[in-house]
Amino acid sequence: MAKTLVTAVIVFGVAHWTLAAGTAPPSTQPAPSTQPAKDLSLDLGNKVTMKLILIPAGQFIMGSPAGEKDRQADEGPQHEVTISKPFYMGVFEVTQQQYEQVMGVNPSEFKGAKNPVEEVSWEDAVEFCKKLSAKTGKTVQLPTEAQWEYACRAGTKTRFGFGDKDEDLYKYGNYCDKSNTNGWPWQDKDHNDGFDKTAPVGSLKANDWGLYDMHGNVWEWCSEWYAGPYANAKNQDPTGPDPGSCRVMRGGSWDTFPSFCRSADRSWLDPVIRGKVIGFRVVVVAGRMHLRRCPCVVSTRNLGVYGRRECGQTQVLTLFLVRRGRRSALPPAERMPWGRAGLVGRKVERPARSFHIRVYLCNDPQTPPESAL
Numbered sequence: 594m595a596k597t598l599v600t601a602v603i604v605f606g607v608a609h610w611t612l613a614a615g616t617a618p619p620s621t622q623p624a625p626s627t628q629p630a631k632d633l634s635l636d637l638g639n640k641v642t643m644k645l646i647l648i649p650a651g652q653f654i655m656g657s658p659a660g661e662k663d664r665q666a667d668e669g670p671q672h673e674v675t676i677s678k679p680f681y682m683g684v685f686e687v688t689q690q691q692y693e694q695v696m697g698v699n700p701s702e703f704k705g706a707k708n709p710v711e712e713v714s715w716e717d718a719v720e721f722c723k724k725l726s727a728k729t730g731k732t733v734q735l736p737t738e739a740q741w742e743y744a745c746r747a748g749t750k751t752r753f754g755f756g757d758k759d760e761d762l763y764k765y766g767n768y769c770d771k772s773n774t775n776g777w778p779w780q781d782k783d784h785n786d787g788f789d790k791t792a793p794v795g796s797l798k799a800n801d802w803g804l805y806d807m808h809g810n811v812w813e814w815c816s817e818w819y820a821g822p823y824a825n826a827k828n829q830d831p832t833g834p835d836p837g838s839c840r841v842m843r844g845g846s847w848d849t850f851p852s853f854c855r856s857a858d859r860s861w862l863d864p865v866i867r868g869k870v871i872g873f874r875v876v877v878v879a880g881r882m883h884l885r886r887c888p889c890v891v892s893t894r895n896l897g898v899y900g901r902r903e904c905g906q907t908q909v910l911t912l913f914l915v916r917r918g919r920r921s922a923l924p925p926a927e928r929m930p931w932g933r934a935g936l937v938g939r940k941v942e943r944p945a946r947s948f949h950i951r952v953y954l955c956n957d958p959q960t961p962p963e964s965a966l
């Protein structure tokens with residue numbers, strides 16, 4: 594019974610039912626769970642929306658093989674990465690219309706409501722994610738580098754998501770092609786993607802998972818610090834080194850040559866730097882949660898806060914039980930099929946004797962409960 598309690602994620606302040614000392618155990622019957630929808634539309638307000646699609650969990654080989662054309666040393670060593678949880682990813686780069694709706698400003702050099710926002714620093718992008726999280730109640734984040742490459746590859750092992758040839762890039766990505774008027778020596782004068790500077794998002798072909806502009810248009814900020822080759826990279830849900838001085842960018846831009854647009858290519862910049870070649874797209878956590886009534890008697894006298902962690906706009910607090918005047922240890926995570934417990938709320942230090950809570954079983958201790966609802 595105690596184990597069941599501590600493995601529950603409890604959201605205070607959301608009336609669901611009242612648990613108080615001495616109340617009879619509610620039903621243990623789980624409510625039906627639902628699989629994540631295949632797509633997600635965020636309402637940004639003022640009739641502005643953002644479309645995301647579900648990226649499945651899975652494994653892929655991150656980085657490029659030693660013999661890949663244009664390969665850089667920091668694309669290795671290749672290593673298998675497991676993305677253990679599905680997530681939603683923006684079908685498109687964040688547009689200027691979306692950015693302005695959330696942030697109230699449009700810093701872009703090349704104006705166009707449907708063009709990608711640029712002239713945004715990593716810090717700007719993170720602030721956008723925080724505001725959009727607050728606005729939508731979802732956990733909106735920058736993708737990790739692994740999530741980004743996994744989604745870019747869409748199951749492929751080739752240089753690009755569509756194959757190996759630079760000559761085919763113009764169909765899928767806006768890069769420094771024949772249309773580009775900057776006069777750079779690396780301009781590809783043999784192929785024409787039709788766009789000099791940024792293109793409205795989705796102007797070219799999508800990859801096999803339905804994502805547009807993963808190659809070119811604007812570089813895309815990822816969440817983590819950059820630290821060169823993957824020598825010490827983790828194999829499951831890697832989040833990069835910590836700390837560092839530069840943040841990772843991926844995918845190349847309208848101003849780069851094809852090699853920078855490859856799936857494995859990496860770039861990096863100081864997180865305060867802005868540029869007319871840099872934008873971003875977002876991901877939303879798609880954690881699985883099963884709404885379930887807590888089968889135990891809960892008293893406010895036997896709840897306590899075990900740990901506290903900031904997660905976006907939310908404080909995630911880990912629950913413990915007090916039994917016979919002593920704090921009981923949390924069961925080891927590996928003994929609980931859904932992972933460790935978390936507790937989210939505003940009034941947790943000294944909760945009232947009787948309070949309204951909503952109880953979830955959570956399969957991911959790093960996932961704030963509300964993000965999966």
Ligand SMILES: [Ca+2]
Pocket residue numbers: 767768769770772773786787788789790847
């Ligand atoms: Ca172009």
Ligand SMILES: [Ca+2]
Pocket residue numbers: 686806807808809810811812813844845
């Ligand atoms: Ca891009």
